[in-house]
Amino acid sequence: MKTKTLFLLTNIFLYIFAGIATYFFVMVLFTDAINDFRAFLDYLPLYLTLILPVYALIAVNRISKVQSDNLKLRKIKINTLVFTAISFLAFVYSFINTFVSLGGDFIAGGPSKYFPLSFLLLDVAFMGVGAYILYLFKNEKCEAESAPKNSAGRITLDVFKHLYILLALYFLGTFAFGFYSFDLSLEHVLGTLPIYLLMIVPSAMIIALEIIKGSASIHNVNKARFITGLCGLGLSVVLGVWASVYMSVKPNFVVDALTASFPLDFAISVNLGPILLIILGVVLPLYVVISHLLLSYCPVCKRRAAKKD
Numbered sequence: 476m477k478t479k480t481l482f483l484l485t486n487i488f489l490y491i492f493a494g495i496a497t498y499f500f501v502m503v504l505f506t507d508a509i510n511d512f513r514a515f516l517d518y519l520p521l522y523l524t525l526i527l528p529v530y531a532l533i534a535v536n537r538i539s540k541v542q543s544d545n546l547k548l549r550k551i552k553i554n555t556l557v558f559t560a561i562s563f564l565a566f567v568y569s570f571i572n573t574f575v576s577l578g579g580d581f582i583a584g585g586p587s588k589y590f591p592l593s594f595l596l597l598d599v600a601f602m603g604v605g606a607y608i609l610y611l612f613k614n615e616k617c618e619a620e621s622a623p624k625n626s627a628g629r630i631t632l633d634v635f636k637h638l639y640i641l642l643a644l645y646f647l648g649t650f651a652f653g654f655y656s657f658d659l660s661l662e663h664v665l666g667t668l669p670i671y672l673l674m675i676v677p678s679a680m681i682i683a684l685e686i687i688k689g690s691a692s693i694h695n696v697n698k699a700r701f702i703t704g705l706c707g708l709g710l711s712v713v714l715g716v717w718a719s720v721y722m723s724v725k726p727n728f729v730v731d732a733l734t735a736s737f738p739l740d741f742a743i744s745v746n747l748g749p750i751l752l753i754i755l756g757v758v759l760p761l762y763v764v765i766s767h768l769l770l771s772y773c774p775v776c777k778r779r780a781a782k783k784d
Contacts, residue, residue, distance in 0.1 A: 498648025500525040520569035559605030566598035643677035650674040666721035704763030711756030
């Protein structure tokens with residue numbers, strides 16, 4: 476039980492950290508793109524550093540699902556080596572580039588107030604974590620073992636799943652960074668409030684489902700997932716309709732009040748961000764609800780689930 480709790484808390488911490496990193500990565504990349512990527516080489520170590528929390532989150536969850544202890548150990552070592560190598564590359568590149576392009580100024584500013592020093596310190600911390608994990612497993616022997624092959628449908632579902640997670644992470648980071656830029660003025664509060672709440676719905680659903688999987692008994696998991704799906708779906712529909720009605724009345728409110736959260740919408744003059752957010756809020760809980768109904772009432776689906784078990 477303690478191991479499950481520790482894994483869950485670590486997973487939630489990683490998820491929040493990855494969300495902030497994803498948002499910052501997109502914002503810096505977007506700003507760099509507007510300026511014709513003139514600073515891309517200077518920001519390259521920053522990009523490498525920011526992908527590491529997302530990489531760690533995905534790797535940890537994929538490894539946790541591996542059944543074979545030998546294969547699990549092998550994946551831990553390989554992913555830790557990749558993680559440590561990327562952080563080392565980012566550190567070396569950033570350190571050298573500080574003298575080549577920034578005149579030795581470790582707090583030149585730009586993407587962050589203390590860039591590149593803040594990211595150099597992050598790289599050192601990441602290298603330390605990677606080295607510590609490798610040290611823990613240095614005496615553990617693992618043999619070459621091939622992972623089970625997945626069907627084309629399974630791979631496609633996996634791709635969509637990770638795309639959903641990346642989008643959910645971005646909006647969670649948007650919400651976190653929005654604390655200093657939230658617009659709750661009386662002029663647009665009826666429009667911004669449902670948008671801000673929708674930003675955390677996808678991540679709240681993912682975290683809630685993980686908590687259910689880690690704490691509920693086998694008999695109660697499906698019921699708990701179904702109730703969570705219904706609650707998430709109801710909340711997303713209410714917030715989505717609320718935001719849609721407001722957008723139909725005041726279509727320019729996103730540009731007026733949410734430019735910091737949806738810079739692309741400002742650039743192309745289309746309310747793409749809120750529409751994507753509404754879709755994300757509905758997709759996961761709807762999938763959970765439909766999956767439960769199919770497993771409960773579809774004989775074919777029941778037989779397939781029984782075979783997998």
